[in-house]
Amino acid sequence: MNMVSILKKTLQWLRHVPGDTEAMTEFGCKSSSCYQVVFDLVLYVVIIESYIILIYVSPNYKCANCKPFLSTNPYDLYLDVYSSSQLITNDRFKSVEHQVLANYVGPRISVACFFSTGARASSNLYGPIKELSKDNPPKYRETTVADYVAYFKAKGLDVRLNSGGSPPNVLELKMGRTSEPNVDSKLSERRAFDETKAGVKGLVDAGVNKIPTLFHHQHDKFEKASNLGNTCHVIPVIDLADIDKDPGKRQGLVDIVKKASETWGFFQVVNHDIPVSVLEEMKNGVKRFHEMDTEAKKEFYTRDRLISFAYNSNFDLYSSPALNWRDTFKCYLYPHSPKPDEFPQVCRDILLQYGEHIMKLGTLLFELLSEGLGLSPNHLKDMGCAEGLVTLGHYYPACPEPQLTVGTPKHSDNDFLTVLLQDHIGGLQVLYQDKWIDIPPVPGALVVNIGDLLQLITNDIYKSGQHRVLANHVGPRISVACFFGTGAKTSSKLFGPIKELLSEENPPIYRETTVSDFDAFFVAKGLDGTSALTHYRI
Numbered sequence: 001m002n003m004v005s006i007l008k009k010t011l012q013w014l015r016h017v018p019g020d021t022e023a024m025t026e027f028g029c030k031s032s033s034c035y036q037v038v039f040d041l042v043l044y045v046v047i048i049e050s051y052i053i054l055i056y057v058s059p060n061y062k063c064a065n066c067k068p069f070l071s072t073n074p075y076d077l078y079l080d081v082y083s084s085s086q087l088i089t090n091d092r093f094k095s096v097e098h099q100v101l102a103n104y105v106g107p108r109i110s111v112a113c114f115f116s117t118g119a120r121a122s123s124n125l126y127g128p129i130k131e132l133s134k135d136n137p138p139k140y141r142e143t144t145v146a147d148y149v150a151y152f153k154a155k156g157l158d159v160r161l162n163s164g165g166s167p168p169n170v171l172e173l174k175m176g177r178t179s180e181p182n183v184d185s186k187l188s189e190r191r192a193f194d195e196t197k198a199g200v201k202g203l204v205d206a207g208v209n210k211i212p213t214l215f216h217h218q219h220d221k222f223e224k225a226s227n228l229g230n231t232c233h234v235i236p237v238i239d240l241a242d243i244d245k246d247p248g249k250r251q252g253l254v255d256i257v258k259k260a261s262e263t264w265g266f267f268q269v270v271n272h273d274i275p276v277s278v279l280e281e282m283k284n285g286v287k288r289f290h291e292m293d294t295e296a297k298k299e300f301y302t303r304d305r306l307i308s309f310a311y312n313s314n315f316d317l318y319s320s321p322a323l324n325w326r327d328t329f330k331c332y333l334y335p336h337s338p339k340p341d342e343f344p345q346v347c348r349d350i351l352l353q354y355g356e357h358i359m360k361l362g363t364l365l366f367e368l369l370s371e372g373l374g375l376s377p378n379h380l381k382d383m384g385c386a387e388g389l390v391t392l393g394h395y396y397p398a399c400p401e402p403q404l405t406v407g408t409p410k411h412s413d414n415d416f417l418t419v420l421l422q423d424h425i426g427g428l429q430v431l432y433q434d435k436w437i438d439i440p441p442v443p444g445a446l447v448v449n450i451g452d453l454l455q456l457i458t459n460d461i462y463k464s465g466q467h468r469v470l471a472n473h474v475g476p477r478i479s480v481a482c483f484f485g486t487g488a489k490t491s492s493k494l495f496g497p498i499k500e501l502l503s504e505e506n507p508p509i510y511r512e513t514t515v516s517d518f519d520a521f522f523v524a525k526g527l528d529g530t531s532a533l534t535h536y537r538i
């Protein structure tokens with residue numbers, strides 16, 4: 001049988017009503033318990049297009065709940081239930097770990113076919129099937145197939161040789177598998193919050209004076225900055241006025257930008273040429289959106305990460321250990337200009353205008369950063385670092401118990417460079433020499449920070465600083481974060497350490513990645529306090 005006819009037959013078989021023993025025998029199913037497994041799979045395939053591997057395996061392969069097959073026919077096909085099927089069946093089917101030994105004899109040929117939702121990035125969430133979770137609370141949280149696959153790829157087949165035990169299973173590592181008895185109620189609480197589509201602001205509007213326990217963070221996550229009263233550590237405020245009038249001044253600025261990027265990974269800029277009126281209107285636009293009539297705002301509520309304009313609360317709602325006191329909208333501004341009617345009318349014009357200003361400023365910053373590396377001014381831009389711009393409009397409502405939660409937990413950004421506009425409330429902090437340092441609001445200034453991808457391509461010369469935002473009794477706090485990346489949602493372009501920066505003494509310390517893989521890994525990981533960069537270290 002050739003591969004195509006095997007596949008055709010298999011699909012027929014999977015869709016077949018139970019009872020077609022002829023088809024089953026043809027595929028090596030020789031026990032009735034296996035038949036039951038197949039019958040269940042038929043249902044799941046039809047219902048949700050689950051993930052199944054068809055694989056040629058050694059004759060003593062054991063299928064979950066089946067008697068071992070003993071076959072000498074090399075064309076027998078066996079089913080292996082893959083991790084995602086284990087997830088959606090809530091452990092009823094087992095994803096069997098397998099390996100192939102090397103052999104003196106060879107070559108050995110095998111062909112593996114993976115059933116899934118396909119390459120198309122879909123926002124469909126897959127979690128344990130409700131009908132199977134009645135007396136058996138969900139053991140896994142929901143995920144999109146793209147997030148799961150990105151995590152799987154980034155993790156790699158990381159069996160540690162001689163570790164003396166079985167390798168960690170991707171499901172256990174990633175999918176928040178837990179034996180906590182109240183996992184079910186936690187999940188439904190998150191769902192209920194999600195379904196209000198009113199975000200944290202909805203809780204505040206409803207008058208809560210105690211924050212739900214879902215928002216409680218561990219104490220060390222919100223301790224106060226250690227620099228209170230300490231003026232030794234202040235991130236540099238760089239004055240860009242007249243930068244091109246005097247070459248000496250430009251070189252001086254390159255040196256300051258380079259030093260700040262190598263140490264803090266953060267600096268602020270003033271006299272950047274963006275009028276104060278534009279900055280004010282941008283903050284007002286974000287405020288207007290979040291304070292819109294809830295019913296109208298709900299129309300923009302989605303967890304689809306690829307939609308041009310999406311509003312929600314806690315993008316990692318179903319995976320983070322604790323929720324954050326913040327609502328956010330995300331919009332894609334470059335390289336593909338959105339159709340104006342894809343944006344809400346209350347902030348449409350200013351978003352487009354602000355985006356143009358930030359692109360110009362970004363071009364200048366990438367020039368200074370390139371020169372700081374001893375490269376030609378256009379080097380980073382020519383690599384594509386400034387092609388895409390994604391903007392987040394954050395709204396941090398006043399919090400009745402700020403000591404119990406955070407606005408944004410510790411993280412570094414998953415882009416090349418971020419330009420952040422914050423209002424006067426404060427609460428943004430950067431981790432510097434193991435201490436949290438406040439980044440105080442400076443009127444008219446923009447905060448600039450190095451993202452993980454710039455740290456990766458500069459082979460650790462520039463540092464992507466860890467930062468967070470505290471919750472506050474006072475609010476709302478508004479901030480607007482603009483992320484420079486390739487913007488190409490599915491580009492296959494690879495980014496690795498820049499060749500010109502490498503030498504024998506300074507070999508590459510990161511492997512190459514596409515921006516979309518890095519992004520998917522970052523999102524799947526969530527803001528869990530760890531750096532996505534460690535997964536790309538060689």
Ligand SMILES: O=C(O)CCC(=O)C(=O)O
Nearest residue numbers: 392394422428469479481
């Ligand atoms: O709101 C802020 O000041 C920072 C937000 C932030 O860190 C982010 O969006 O990555």
Ligand SMILES: [Fe+2]
Nearest residue numbers: 411412413467
């Ligand atoms: Fe950030």
